[in-house]
Amino acid sequence: MSLDPVQVMKGQDPLPKTCPSASNGDSKASWDDNKDIHENVGSTKKPKPPKPENAVTIAVSSRVLFRTEKEQKVFEQKGIEEYLRYQVEHENEPFAPGPAFPFVKALEAVNSQLRKLYPDSEELFDIVLVTYNHAHVGIRLINTINYHNLFIERFCMTGGSSPIGYLKAWHTNLYLSADTEKVQEALAEGIAAATMFMSEKQIEVSETQLRVAFDGDAVLFSDESERIFKAHGLDKFFEHERENENTLLDHGPLKGFLEVLGKLQKKFYAKGHRLDCPIRTYLVTARSAASSGIRALKTLRAWGLETDEALFLAGAPKGPMLEKIRPHIYFDDQMFHVEGAVEMGAIAAHVPYGIAQKYPHKKSTNTGK
Amino acid sequence: MEDEKNHTGPLMIALQYNDLFDLDSISAMTASTNTDDAVPKDRAVTFIKAVQIVNERLVEQNKTESLLFEVILIAKECSEEIKMNIVESVKYYGLEIVKIFFCKKEELINTLQLNNVKLFLSTDKDDVYEVLHIGIPAAVLYEQSDDHVLNQLKVIFSGDVIGFSEDSLDSLSDFGFSETQIETFKEAKICMKEFAVLIGQMRRKFGQENSPLCICVLTAWGSTNVCASALKTLREWGLDVDEAFCLAGAPCSPILAVVKPHILWDGGLHNMRDLSAHS
Numbered sequence: 001m002s003l004d005p006v007q008v009m010k011g012q013d014p015l016p017k018t019c020p021s022a023s024n025g026d027s028k029a030s031w032d033d034n035k036d037i038h039e040n041v042g043s044t045k046k047p048k049p050p051k052p053e054n055a056v057t058i059a060v061s062s063r064v065l066f067r068t069e070k071e072q073k074v075f076e077q078k079g080i081e082e083y084l085r086y087q088v089e090h091e092n093e094p095f096a097p098g099p100a101f102p103f104v105k106a107l108e109a110v111n112s113q114l115r116k117l118y119p120d121s122e123e124l125f126d127i128v129l130v131t132y133n134h135a136h137v138g139i140r141l142i143n144t145i146n147y148h149n150l151f152i153e154r155f156c157m158t159g160g161s162s163p164i165g166y167l168k169a170w171h172t173n174l175y176l177s178a179d180t181e182k183v184q185e186a187l188a189e190g191i192a193a194a195t196m197f198m199s200e201k202q203i204e205v206s207e208t209q210l211r212v213a214f215d216g217d218a219v220l221f222s223d224e225s226e227r228i229f230k231a232h233g234l235d236k237f238f239e240h241e242r243e244n245e246n247t248l249l250d251h252g253p254l255k256g257f258l259e260v261l262g263k264l265q266k267k268f269y270a271k272g273h274r275l276d277c278p279i280r281t282y283l284v285t286a287r288s289a290a291s292s293g294i295r296a297l298k299t300l301r302a303w304g305l306e307t308d309e310a311l312f313l314a315g316a317p318k319g320p321m322l323e324k325i326r327p328h329i330y331f332d333d334q335m336f337h338v339e340g341a342v343e344m345g346a347i348a349a350h351v352p353y354g355i356a357q358k359y360p361h362k363k364s365t366n367t368g369k
Numbered sequence: 370m371e372d373e374k375n376h377t378g379p380l381m382i383a384l385q386y387n388d389l390f391d392l393d394s395i396s397a398m399t400a401s402t403n404t405d406d407a408v409p410k411d412r413a414v415t416f417i418k419a420v421q422i423v424n425e426r427l428v429e430q431n432k433t434e435s436l437l438f439e440v441i442l443i444a445k446e447c448s449e450e451i452k453m454n455i456v457e458s459v460k461y462y463g464l465e466i467v468k469i470f471f472c473k474k475e476e477l478i479n480t481l482q483l484n485n486v487k488l489f490l491s492t493d494k495d496d497v498y499e500v501l502h503i504g505i506p507a508a509v510l511y512e513q514s515d516d517h518v519l520n521q522l523k524v525i526f527s528g529d530v531i532g533f534s535e536d537s538l539d540s541l542s543d544f545g546f547s548e549t550q551i552e553t554f555k556e557a558k559i560c561m562k563e564f565a566v567l568i569g570q571m572r573r574k575f576g577q578e579n580s581p582l583c584i585c586v587l588t589a590w591g592s593t594n595v596c597a598s599a600l601k602t603l604r605e606w607g608l609d610v611d612e613a614f615c616l617a618g619a620p621c622s623p624i625l626a627v628v629k630p631h632i633l634w635d636g637g638l639h640n641m642r643d644l645s646a647h648s
Contacts, residue, residue: 049617080577134577135586135600135613142597153593153617156624159585160578161612169623 047115049153050122052171056260058107059167062131062141063178064196065104066095084136091140094147099196099347100176101148103328106210108151113278114264117271123264128170129155130163132179167191174257176349184352192257194331194349197338201345203326209278211327212261214254214307215351216285216296218333222250223354225292226333230359241292249299253353254331262305282325283307288314322346335360379439379467380567382420383486385496386444386455388510389413389464407451407458412492412512414464416631419522421465423571423581430574436567439467441484445474481505488564490632501636502553506560509633511625521583523630524568528588528615530558530636532599557636562606564634569608577611585612585628589621589635 049055062068075083107125114124127150129141135157145152156166164185167175175186175193186193205211217226229237261281268277283300287293289312300306311321319340322330330348332338334356341348390407420438427434444455452471459466472480481489482505489500489507500507511525538554546554572582586603588596596615603610614624625633 049619052619084577135610138600138610138613139597142593145593153615154619155593155613155615157613159583159611159613165627166624169627170619 050124050126052126052169054122055124055126055171056264057126057128057170057172057174058104059128059130059163059170059172059175060100060104061163061177061179061182062095062129062133062137064098064100064176065129066098066101066141066144067198068095068098069198080134084134087137087140092143093140094144095140097148099198100329102205102347103176103210104150104152105207106205106328109208110210110264110278111151114267117273118267121267123267126154127152128172130166130170130172130175131155131157132160132163132182133157134159164189173260180350180352183350187253187351187353192254194254194329194351196329196347196349197342199342199345201343202347203323203345205326205328205347209280211280211282211325212258213282213284213322213325213327213330214258215330215332215334215337216283216287217252218354218356219252219254219331219351220258220283221252221255221296221299223252223333223356224250227355230355238291241287241295245295246298247295248302249295251303253351255303255305258305258307259303277308280309281307282327283310284313284318284321284325284330285311286313286315286318288312290314319344319346322348333357378435379437380488380564380571381439381441381467381484381486382488382490383441383443383481383484384413384416384490384510386442386447386469388490388492389417389442390455390458407454409458409462409464412510414462416490416510416522417464417466419520419581419631422520423522424465426581427571427574436570440465441486442466442469443477443480444469444471445477447471478503478505487567488632498553501557501560502549504556504560506564509635511630511633521581522632523583523585523628524632525585525587525625525628525630525634526561526565526599526603526610527557527635528586528596528599528613529591530554530634531561531586531602532588532591532595532597534598537595554636557634561634561636565603565606565608569603569606572609573607580611583611584608585614585630586610587621587624587628587635588613588615588617590616590618592617 063072071083071087074086104127107127111124114121129145129152131137131141133141138157141155141157154170156163156170158166162185163182167186168189168191172186172191175183175191176196177183177193178196180195183193183195214220217223225237225241228240258281261279265277265279265281268274268279283296285293285296287296293310293312297310309325313321317340318332318337322341323344323346326346328347330341330346331351332341332348333351333353335350338348338350388410390409417440420440424437427437442455442459444452447455456469459469468484470480470484478500481500487506489497489505490510491497491507492510492512494509497507497509535555538551542548542551568582568584572580572584575582586596586599588599593615596613600610600613612628614628616624
């Protein structure tokens, strides 16, 4: 029986294709029920999810994994009871992909490669849906996950309570949400986190290679230099960087995430896949290669980290570069850059960290670092 | 479906006295003649207080509400002195205990059945398992951190027990569960239903926000589809769920430590959690 959304919406069997019987054991399931149990039964189609402490856990909220603007409006305009009623009514209509969707798909692609090379390893990406939503929306979310063939087996629907405790319980390495406040809470707890926004324009991204791009200051590194720049201007910034060339920058909120990506990359290198590694990382910074960039590179090296490509823009706009790179996600601490990227169709995430949040960039001035 | 039955009358929950009172403080008392009352344990007290709040809110809405919680205490094998102590402590600490039953160990099951207890709560998982096996609804009184103040009664239902169909439950034997364990899960599902229907009626009297009752579903082993199945089944039984968790084999304790439930209905499945470590 093929289940396309139209048929599903007619309110027939509300369960998507991989679901067993929902009722109290009245009807026998027509396919292998063992699929629903997470143990290795030799021929199970779905592999066993890794233990949270071994995996690289990416927690995503429902609003960034899927597009829920319509539902958001219902919530904002008509309140929670109406919102939940709406969700239940539309339970069999899957949501459309949201800004984090390509990133999650790319993570799954990397996982299948990792499984081929290291079938017994638990060092994989583990994607957990951590949402503020009530369990009423649960069935719709699960239907959507199945519809898009996403391999997400873990979730927390906190029914309105803060998701931060759960992030820690899942050993979360990266949290993506549409809500800046929650992201800031996560950052305050030492969890790498970023806010994502939907854009109407979307440039195509690779389906075989995960590409992650990072801004330098206040993302990989601390906002120390940003502070100097904001307080004392460009010249002071250059002076400071020159004087401190050999002093390591302090780490920023996304350093840890780059680190775990690096660990996974090394696993591919070990099996001879350096040139065609399914993970590629980029540093995209407004620093300039000739001067202030040196400190950034030295710091990375001292940390034992590297990015595959380092792009020093010396103040040039980041948009065109991102268009070339086509990352599945680009992390920047400045909303201005994130908005610019999103406008061009690149997938960008805002890391609300550091001094830039207090002094947002004014569009009229051109930053040159 | 039993929705047609008029479910009124109290929802009786039974606690054991050694879960409510600190045994050491009781025995210390019998040693000395100093009548300091037995000290109640925080875990049980938070539960009783949470139950009281639900009752208060229910009565607020309807003064003649009959579907309220009632907590009874069961004390096995007590000396006369301890009996006195318990009665006085209950009074002293203002714990809303409707009845106290003193009985012999073998009489526990009978006592539960005779009094139409809708839920037997214990911190001892083996006790819970034994009682469930006979077909009496039983759940774990879960450990909560003492400094946690909730004005909400939190109940977790096992998504695995509810979500798996009869046949899938049988297939659990492939994963190391014994026949008896599987039978217990099936019993648990039937028991859960009765309790769920009653609690569902209570839950519906409150809105989404500010409810004194919070219903959660935790699927420790099953897939997201099993969880969806559990959510739908509960909905059929008249119970809307507030929070849902799907662990797919990840350890339960870190998540439970955040959820902090009072009542954990796991049908004995939680006990067997460590079986998955055989991978």
